[in-house]
Amino acid sequence: TLSLGRQVPEPFTDDEVRLLEATADQIGIALENARLYSELRRQLEELQRTHAQLIHAEKLAAIGELASGVAHEINSPLTTILGEVQLLAMGPVSDDVRARLRVIAEESGRAARIVQNLLLFARSYPPERRPCLLANQITRVLDLKVYQLQLDGIHVVKDFLPAPPVWADENQIQQVLLNLVQNAHQAMKSAHDKGVLTVRLHREAGGVHVEVLDDGPGIPPEHLERIFDPFYTTKPVGEGSGLGLPVSQGIVSEHGGRVWAENRPGGGAAFHLVLPVGGPGPVVEAPRELPLPTRPLRVLLVEDERRVADVLANLLKSLGHTAEVALGGRQALERIVDNQYDVVFVDLKMPEMDGRAFWQELVARDSPLARHTIFMTGNPRSLEALADEKAGTPLLAKPFTVPELSAVLRAATSAG
Ligand SMILES: Nc1ncnc2c1ncn2[C@@H]1O[C@H](COP(=O)(O)OP(=O)(O)OP(=O)(O)O)[C@@H](O)[C@H]1O
Ligand SMILES: [Mg+2]
Structure with missing residues (x-):
């Protein structure tokens, strides 16, 4: 037999060397098998994750498809209704009838807006920008989450300094803020089932700056680069799809702003959002009064x-x-x-x-x-x-x- 601990300074015999080689081969094969096995398992997990992400992405695409189909189907009858109402209102009708016609017109407008919201949700509608106070948007998003945050023992601190409005689509900005708040919430909840969520707002040279700070586990430095990649998630399948941050980044850069992440010196993650204080370009508005036609067309x-x-x-x-x-x-x-x-x-x-x-x-x-x-x-x-x-x-x-x-x-x- 082979004794590796032998003290005698004699050379190994040929038999011993052969045995040693055979053993080394076996060990090598076993190690290689273990590596292959863990690689296979990693690939299988990745495949499962990718599969789940694909299903999720497909679902989103299906909603978008459905929404745009529905939009077309509903907007046609709405066009007829609104058109007919406007034609009636142009004629000689009593004030009472005119008031009712206005109700019909307003309600058709409302239905049209619902369709637009559906499309917005499916992210297929061009943004509607207007001056918007970020403090109000943050408050709205926090109000939406207040109950869940409380339930999970998360204390919210708001620290707002005066800031001018930004030129933005309110719905989209709310979506961005919601994603950031949601991530902070999930991070703190999974780390220690309580926490402090701080949202700060202040004006700076480049625009209005929002910080969403948590005291969760923070983000491993090597992940900081990747968290804005689509489908990058560290959450279990079914819990995170890895779309929150890339979607938010898309929205923010469409608005000419910037969003980035850091780790806080005392622990936890910090997400920063800066939106420019620009006003609108020249607005082309539909005239309120009917312009007289220059010539019959x-x-x-x-x-x-x-x-x-x-x-x-x-x-x-x-x-x-x-x-x-x-x-x-x-x-x-x-x-x-x-x-x-x-x-x-x-x-x-x-x-x-x-x-x-x-x-x-x-x-x-x-x-x-x-x-x-x-x-x-x-x-x-x-x-x-x-x-x-x-x-x-x-x-x-x-x-x-x-x-x-x-x-x-x-x-x-x-x-x-
Ligand atoms: N506040 C945070 N603290 C720690 N890690 C974070 C924080 N915010 C984001 N991350 C990391 O960034 C990853 C990507 O976030 P993102 O919002 O894009 O996707 P998600 O939260 O995993 O899924 P989804 O938002 O689609 O439900 C997260 O999985 C997490 O690892
Ligand atoms: Mg998220």
């Missing part, structure tokens, strides 16, 4: 939904224009050959030839109408697809008001 409406087409035609007539309806792109193209139009309204989503294909055909034919096209859509998402191609084109989002209709007409006729 000949309008072609390309819209597959009869009722929407009819109400739009009547609204245009009420503004002093003439309107003809084509229920599809091909039919419209035939008409353009014999007739002269000043403006064409085209619905983006139509079964046989969609609005974009129609417009491309106008461009191909070198028709001057290509420069006087107004796109209509019940689904703001479809605008994204169009954005690069035809930036600055007048767009009419359904449902619309008469002032919006006038504004878009004016934009289309003033274009080259």
